[in-house]
Amino acid sequence: MKVSRRSFLKYCIASAATIGLDLSVVKLLEKALAAAEAPPVLWLNGANCTGCTVSLANVVAHAGALDVGDLLINTINLTFHPNLMGAAGDLAVTTLFDAAQAGGYILAVDGGIPTAFDGHTCIVWTDPRTGMEVTALEAVTELAGGAAAVLCIGTCASFGGIPAGNPNPTSIRSVREIIGGSTINIPGCPPHPDWMVWTFAQLLAGLSPKLDSSGRPKELFSGKSGVHKKCPRKEVDGKAATFGTDGLCLKKLGCRGPECKADCSTRLWNNGTNWCVGANAICLACTENGFPDKFSPFYRD
Amino acid sequence: MSTLDPINGVNKVTTQKAVIVDPVTRIEGHMKVEVSIEGGQVVDARCTGTLFRGFETILQGRDPKDAPILTERICGVCPVSHGMASVMAIENARGAAPPDDARLLRNLVLGANFIQSHILHFYLLAAFDYCPGPESAPWTPAWNVGPNRGWSVSESLPRAIEARRHAHEMGAVFGGRMPSPHTYIPGGFTAVPTAERIAQFGSYLSTLTEFIGNVYIPDVVELAKKYHEYGSEDDSQAIGAGCGNLLAFGVFDLDPDGTSKLLRGGTIELGKASDLIDTNAITESVGYSWYDDAASRLNPANGVTLPAYPKESAYSWLKAPRYRGKPFEVGPLARMWVNGIYNPGKPSVMARHLARAYETQEIAAAMREWLEGLTPGNPVYNDFASPSYGQGMGLTEAPRGALGHWVEIAKDKILRYQIITPTCWNASPLDDEAQHGPMEQALIGTPVDDPAQPIEVMRVIHSFDPCLSCAVHIMRPSGEPVMVKTG
Numbered sequence: 132m133k134v135s136r137r138s139f140l141k142y143c144i145a146s147a148a149t150i151g152l153d154l155s156v157v158k159l160l161e162k163a164l165a166a167a168e169a170p171p172v173l174w175l176n177g178a179n180c181t182g183c184t185v186s187l188a189n190v191v192a193h194a195g196a197l198d199v200g201d202l203l204i205n206t207i208n209l210t211f212h213p214n215l216m217g218a219a220g221d222l223a224v225t226t227l228f229d230a231a232q233a234g235g236y237i238l239a240v241d242g243g244i245p246t247a248f249d250g251h252t253c254i255v256w257t258d259p260r261t262g263m264e265v266t267a268l269e270a271v272t273e274l275a276g277g278a279a280a281v282l283c284i285g286t287c288a289s290f291g292g293i294p295a296g297n298p299n300p301t302s303i304r305s306v307r308e309i310i311g312g313s314t315i316n317i318p319g320c321p322p323h324p325d326w327m328v329w330t331f332a333q334l335l336a337g338l339s340p341k342l343d344s345s346g347r348p349k350e351l352f353s354g355k356s357g358v359h360k361k362c363p364r365k366e367v368d369g370k371a372a373t374f375g376t377d378g379l380c381l382k383k384l385g386c387r388g389p390e391c392k393a394d395c396s397t398r399l400w401n402n403g404t405n406w407c408v409g410a411n412a413i414c415l416a417c418t419e420n421g422f423p424d425k426f427s428p429f430y431r432d
Numbered sequence: 433m434s435t436l437d438p439i440n441g442v443n444k445v446t447t448q449k450a451v452i453v454d455p456v457t458r459i460e461g462h463m464k465v466e467v468s469i470e471g472g473q474v475v476d477a478r479c480t481g482t483l484f485r486g487f488e489t490i491l492q493g494r495d496p497k498d499a500p501i502l503t504e505r506i507c508g509v510c511p512v513s514h515g516m517a518s519v520m521a522i523e524n525a526r527g528a529a530p531p532d533d534a535r536l537l538r539n540l541v542l543g544a545n546f547i548q549s550h551i552l553h554f555y556l557l558a559a560f561d562y563c564p565g566p567e568s569a570p571w572t573p574a575w576n577v578g579p580n581r582g583w584s585v586s587e588s589l590p591r592a593i594e595a596r597r598h599a600h601e602m603g604a605v606f607g608g609r610m611p612s613p614h615t616y617i618p619g620g621f622t623a624v625p626t627a628e629r630i631a632q633f634g635s636y637l638s639t640l641t642e643f644i645g646n647v648y649i650p651d652v653v654e655l656a657k658k659y660h661e662y663g664s665e666d667d668s669q670a671i672g673a674g675c676g677n678l679l680a681f682g683v684f685d686l687d688p689d690g691t692s693k694l695l696r697g698g699t700i701e702l703g704k705a706s707d708l709i710d711t712n713a714i715t716e717s718v719g720y721s722w723y724d725d726a727a728s729r730l731n732p733a734n735g736v737t738l739p740a741y742p743k744e745s746a747y748s749w750l751k752a753p754r755y756r757g758k759p760f761e762v763g764p765l766a767r768m769w770v771n772g773i774y775n776p777g778k779p780s781v782m783a784r785h786l787a788r789a790y791e792t793q794e795i796a797a798a799m800r801e802w803l804e805g806l807t808p809g810n811p812v813y814n815d816f817a818s819p820s821y822g823q824g825m826g827l828t829e830a831p832r833g834a835l836g837h838w839v840e841i842a843k844d845k846i847l848r849y850q851i852i853t854p855t856c857w858n859a860s861p862l863d864d865e866a867q868h869g870p871m872e873q874a875l876i877g878t879p880v881d882d883p884a885q886p887i888e889v890m891r892v893i894h895s896f897d898p899c900l901s902c903a904v905h906i907m908r909p910s911g912e913p914v915m916v917k918t919g
Contacts, residue, residue, distance in 0.1 A: 171569070178485050181460040182508020182611050188552075189597055189610070200566075200593045209570040213457045215556065217565050217574025219890060220453040226573055248741040252749065254462060254482035257454035264454070264464075264482075293490070293505045300486030300739070321508060321611060374617055375534075375813030377624045400609035401601040410608030410623035412615045415501065423502065428495035
């Protein structure tokens with residue numbers, strides 16, 4: 132499974148328009164990829180469900196051959212990712228420590244950070260040097276300090292998400308609340324793989340994406356392509372009065388499209404196969420700060 | 433668990449090596465494993481679930497109809513099973529059944545996710561215990577997998593990655609998007625089948641059926657041959673046997689009230705089969721879990737979740753579910769054996785992998801029939817109002833084993849919600865009677881070549897396809913205390 136790192140570049144060129152990449156970014160990427168090893172990505176699991184990683188595995192080029200294999204093997208230098216990595220236990224942890232010591236890494240976090248019981252509801256590893264269990268709270272605090280960028284993958288890391296839903300039994304906080312510094316938030320429950328790839332491409336090209344007040348890249352979450360704004364059902368006469376009817380606006384049933392700034396209605400999911408509203412399922416506004424409690428109960432009927 | 437704690441003694445001195453694997457990687461979620469090694473084999477084991485999120489508490493006071501959406505986020509690998517269990521529990525509380533085409537659509541999207549999950553598990557989580565992965569991060573560095581026995585997934589891997597993605601795309605045809613589709617709703621299903629969507633789904637299914645038969649199953653059969661000490665079809669002396677008790681709730685309803693299922697529920701108790709499941713005989717112990725002891729040995733219908741940390745003697749966030757007071761293994765092996773599709777005679781590491789592969793084929797074949805049973809224009813949703821008061825139970829299967837949701841509704845809101853996930857059964861800690869969970873039992877007796885990188889321990893753990901959504905830990909060979917015990 133040998134793939135050239137160039138394939139990522141080809142992917143970005145081929146699908147620049149679709150994933151929203153500016154061609155000037157592609158040029159910067161070309162330079163960066165030709166020059167050196169990509170910075171290591173250290174991916175921490177907080178109070179997560181693994182759904183963000185599974186969603187990343189669905190990445191596919193809209194034109195070209197790139198899939199998650201190419202992406203992982205040749206592009207993003209994913210040094211630490213518990214769900215995927217070959218090493219386990221001490222070897223996994225020392226690999227992370229070595230990369231952390233060298234600095235210049237991208238810290239990616241999925242899952243919120245529990246603070247109840249001193250963070251002991253989420254243990255990320257045992258420190259081989261001390262034999263002590265390390266909490267996600269301790270790990271994220273320490274690793275954020277030396278990171279070139281902190282990337283919150285999914286709504287939980289970005290804002291707390293469902294595990295932080297009332298009454299927030301494990302006192303989960305977002306990564307930004309924990310570290311008190313800036314994070315790049317890629318929310319979504321789960322986030323679309325394109326949003327993750329777009330952001331990795333920016334960072335590899337040495338750019339810092341402009342962020343909105345929720346810490347999300349403005350280019351991805353401007354709201355110009357919000358779920359309702361570009362919804363193909365917007366102009367359709369008649370609103371669905373019950374579930375299981377095709378093609379109608381779902382507002383009366385509880386659709387939160389008007390409150391959702393994500394571009395799902397034009398980007399679509401799973402290689403352009405479909406999207407929530409396309410299957411007559413309401414938009415939950417899962418990319419928005421306050422999900423789920425702000426939008427719950429979800430259904431109106 | 434005395435062997436894991438140093439005990440001062442004098443008479444006969446035994447040297448044990450305590451090894452901690454933390455994180456256990458290539459699983460879903462967080463898990464830590466501690467094993468004691470003596471004379472080249474594991475003599476004691478503790479599995480620790482290291483994540484607690486409190487979903488049961490978050491659900492309290494909410495609209496019952498929100499439960500499928502919220503519980504799907506327990507697990508991003510098997511969200512569909514949680515959605516299914518949840519709609520079943522809420523419909524059970526009402527005493528309502530969905531329209532028949534909704535049943536078929538639910539089966540199809542769930543089937544798509546079973547295929548996705550099984551391929552993901554074998555090629556991305558388990559395979560690299562037997563052959564090196566691609567030569568770059570995150571697959572390097574890696575643990576030593578021992579001498580090359582001429583088995584590798586390097587040729588199949590690109591196709592497997594594509595097949596897994598295709599299975600998700602297939603699920604999205606009716607599910608909207610994967611993972612976490614919101615199309616499962618009490619009362620039925622939101623998407624309607626059209627001729628175009630049916631054809632699209634069918635095209636994916638053909639491609640996947642070809643992959644399962646020509647790539648996946650041959651890869652697993654070959655692995656079982658090359659690693660026969662881990663169990664193969666003609667070998668009953670195998671590593672990783674476990675407790676010998678197997679349990680399935682059953683899945684994929686074939687009729688409107690779910691009496692008939694593609695894979696029926698039942699138990700195998702030390703080789704003896706039964707088609708009956710008595711849900712009143714399920715209890716959860718918390719003696720060794722970080723929960724209040726007052727809530728121990730309760731049936732999930734009356735269960736409570738009261739975290740208590742720290743707690744002396746406790747070592748896991750998983751409770752210890754037991755059936756008739758005994759540990760039971762759940763998963764594809766339980767389903768295949770109970771249904772007489774595959775009976776290896778004894779559980780083992782390879783029996784689990786083989787059962788998973790054969791099951792994938794069984795499900796794909798049934799999906800073709802369900803797809804052909806869909807009729808565009810038929811209803812997929814019956815108007816549904818949650819009962820103001822009521823109790824319901826939803827028993828189904830996740831790819832990794834039996835899954836149950838229990839709901840109690842009062843004053844139109846969720847009063848109580850309890851969930852028992854498959855990995856709770858498999859990776860459970862000691863129970864109040866000090867019986868080890870199935871995975872702990874499977875680890876005990878496992879030969880270990882190199883305590884610094886006990887790959888054999890990983891092989892046993894991965895065969896269960898654990899999904900803890902938060903924590904696997906690996907052993908530490910250096911600096912560990914030398915355990916001394918009296919003989």
